[in-house]
Amino acid sequence: MTSHTPPSGPRPPKTRLFSRSSWPEARHLADVLRTETVGGALLLAGAVLALIWANSPWSDSYTRLSHAVPWPGAPWHLDLDVATWAADGLLAIFFFVVGLELKREFVAGELRDPRRAALPVAAALGGMLLPALIYVAVVLSAGGDGLRGWAIPTATDIAFALAVLAVVSSHLPQGLRAFLLTLAVVDDLFAITIIAIFYTADFQPLALLAALAPIALFAVLVQRGRTWWWALIPLAVAAWTLMHASGVHATVAGVLLGFTVPVLARRPRGGGQPATADAGADQGGLAARLEHRWRPVSAGLAVPIFALFAAGVTVRGTDLGALLRDPIVIAIVAGLVFGKSIGIFGSTYLLARFTRAELDEDITWTDLLGIALLAGVGFTVSLLIGDLAFGAGSTADDRVKVAVLLGSVISAGLAATVLSRRNATYRRVAQRERMDADGDGVPDVYQHPDAH
Structure with a gap:
């Protein structure tokens, strides 16, 4: 009998999920997170102000301002009220920045590598399909009234989510932060596609x-x-x-304009090497410069003003019990809280099982559960889709706003509970990621990935 010995040689390394990206990508991520975290705080302030104002003795002034038409009789259907200008006009700036970020991710970011892109794309798909299915199942079981709102619980609000993250877990490992941001970018791409196809x-x-x-x-x-x-x-x-x-929807124009902007730095006129995907976006590409200029406008002005006019729902004199039993409310809350978390966690777990990939050594499945729950914070795009599905001021409008707010708050609270328990571990990881023994400005872990 002849014995066979396995071939010698090193085994191929196993795929690591949520591993650190390159140093330029990490710096870009840090800049984006700082801006979006501040923007998220302003968004929350706008939403809280809207709720207080809409339920105060001065609620009539809120309604009059929201429905005021600055240019009555304007051509091209531009005789819009203030609330619609906030949703259609100011959010175009938000979607322009989304277009720039999408272009950058596909050209020089996580999505340019199909192997790294598979995880956020699969997670985003799972995190959109399951909420939609839950919404449809709940609404159909109650008679089918309101099916047009199936896409409301499919969106993730990155600014709101990052504001929560900054409060409860500011030391989240870089791999998970990158996953959350890339997941939100892919989520925005799918949301834009849904708006363009189904809500025209x-x-x-x-x-x-x-x-x-x-x-x-x-x-x-x-x-x-x-x-x-x-x-x-x-x-x-x-x-x-x-x-x-x-x-x-006019915000699609913002995305298309963002897609046209070049990401990589232009080749110098005197010759020299052309920019590469790894370095070009970090060395003054036009997309990076425009994003740096317009992201603060989007996060600090456009989205908070939209929140001010979109979140103002009056609950005075409302039968809250009947409201919370409404099928549309139940469907949206269940989609955001359960659909997003189970869809993202489940699709990531299945991807790991089928590809035999392992989590990065600093990360646990509990961490992923916290991120999946955080993705249930819908808000901006969910409110926008609600307006498109049912119409601002319609019978279902207030129910949609209550449901989106309630689902987002529940998701944020559950995520905060899960992630805050691991914050001490995150702090140790963050300290290691900041170590720069040779003083060259690049943390050691980005120069020597195996050094710990």
Whole structure:
């Protein structure tokens, strides 16, 4: 009998989930998290102010301001009230930044590598499909009234989530923070696609084709490095106006404009090596510069003002028991709290089982559960989809707002409970990640991945 010995040689390393990314990516992540955390605090302030104002003795002034029309009789369907301007106009800035971030992720970030992209994409898909299925099941069991809102619990609000994270667990390992941000970016991409396909009303194809002209001119200018504000801003406004007139939600124009901006730094005129995906985005690419300029406007102004006009629901004199038993409310809360967490955690667990991947040594499945629960904070995009599904001021509008707020608060509270228990461990990991023994400005773990 002949014996067979296994071939000698090193075994291929196992795939690690939530491992650290490169140092340039880590620096970009830190900048984004700082801005979004501050923006999340302002978003929360806007939402709280809206709730207090809408339930105060001065609630009539809140309603009058929300429904005031600055330019009555304006052409191109621009005779919008203040609340709609906040949702359609200011959120276009938010979605422009989303477009820039998406482009950067696909060109120079986590999503450029299919192996690293598989995890956040699978998690985002699971975190959108299961909430939608739960919503549909709950609504159908109650008679089917309100099915149009199936997409409301599928979104994650990264600013709100990061504000919670900053309070309860500011030392979360870099791999998990990167996963949360990339997951939210992919989530935004799917949400944009849902809005464009399923929530387009009174479609006007000629206006949509016309919107492509200013977008194309915008693309030509930014691809050539021309950042003339007096040309780019009018072109962006023209694209937004025509997109709004087409029936497609106007914020889609912001995403398309963001997609046109180059990520990598331009090659020097005197020759030299072209920028690479690893370094170019970190060395002054136009997308990075525009994102640095417009992200504070989005996080500090556009989203908080939207929250101020979107979260103002009056509950005075309302039968809260009947409200909480409403099928739409139950469906949204269940989708955000259970659908998002189970969908994200379950799809990640299955991916690890089928690929035989292992968690990074600093991370446990409990940590992932906390992040999955945190992804149930819907808010901004969920409120926007609610407006598109049922109409602002409709019978279902207040129910949607209550449900989104309640589901987001419950998800945030559960996530805070889970993550805060591991904060001491996170602090030790963060201290190790900041160690820079040679003083070159790059932490040792990014130069020597095996050093601990």
